[in-house]
Amino acid sequence: MGRVEATIFAASEPVGREALARIVGKSCSIDLLIDDIREELRGRPYDLIAVAGGFRHLTRPAYADAIRAAVGSSEKAVNLTQAEVLVLMCVAYFQPITRGELSSFFGKEVSRDLIGHLRGAGLIASGPRSPTPGAPYTYVTTKEFLLEFGLDTLRDLPDFEALEDAGLLSKEKLLAGEIMPELAGGHEDVGVDIEE
Known part of the structure; x- marks a missing residue:
């Protein structure tokens, strides 16, 4: 021991x-x-x-x-927009997923800047190339994602339907574009801090 x-x-x-x-x-x-x-x-x-x-x-x-x-905070916060949080959630639940698939899911283009910010924070990385025409890159969550959210594996993510039942997620609003008007490039900070 x-x-x-x-x-x-x-x-x-x-x-x-x-x-x-x-x-x-x-x-x-x-x-x-x-x-x-x-x-x-x-x-x-x-x-x-x-x-x-x-x-x-x-x-x-x-x-x-x-x-x-006693010692202060040595945390370096990464502020995520609402769009970044939702894109990160979709990558976590549906990985490996392409930027095009993310855009189709949300009904509007997911900007390269948004993906770049999540990559820069170390929360997502490139996954295997998609078998679809053009072999686009896919995105997957990283070990850093698991560490930051205190997860052992992706199986520890909350049940998707339980999030809807708790009123924390609305698939209808998400698909109607009511949740993420800034998806294509705006950066309205929703105050989500991720410890690095």
Whole structure:
């Protein structure tokens, strides 16, 4: 347990199961070790979290204000427009997806600048070339996307229909163009900050 916890603690990136298996041997159950470590951390201000295909020590959200008060914020915020958030959501749910497919989905052209901003933030990357005529590039989410949103895998994304049921997403408004008038290039900031 100590070797696994120390390795995860010292790593700057999430540590995958393969790396942990090299430390403790393939016959040892990584899941049981992680469960035991989590049990020991109960009540502590940090926990061991599965994120981006590996494990990482993270402080509990209840201590965020205290940490900011003591050491300030080292976060570099990326402001995303409403259009960028929705395009990022579509890439996450329907990847790999081309810019043309995104444009068809929204009923208006998705600008290259919008895609460039998401790429520059490290949230999306080029995927495999599409098998459609012209072999356009596709876009996929990145490991950075998983890290920023605290997801272990894309399976951890909220259920699409549950978002609609909760009133957080309206497919009809989205397809009617009522949600993203600035899609083709405007940059109305909706105040979504992504930690880098």
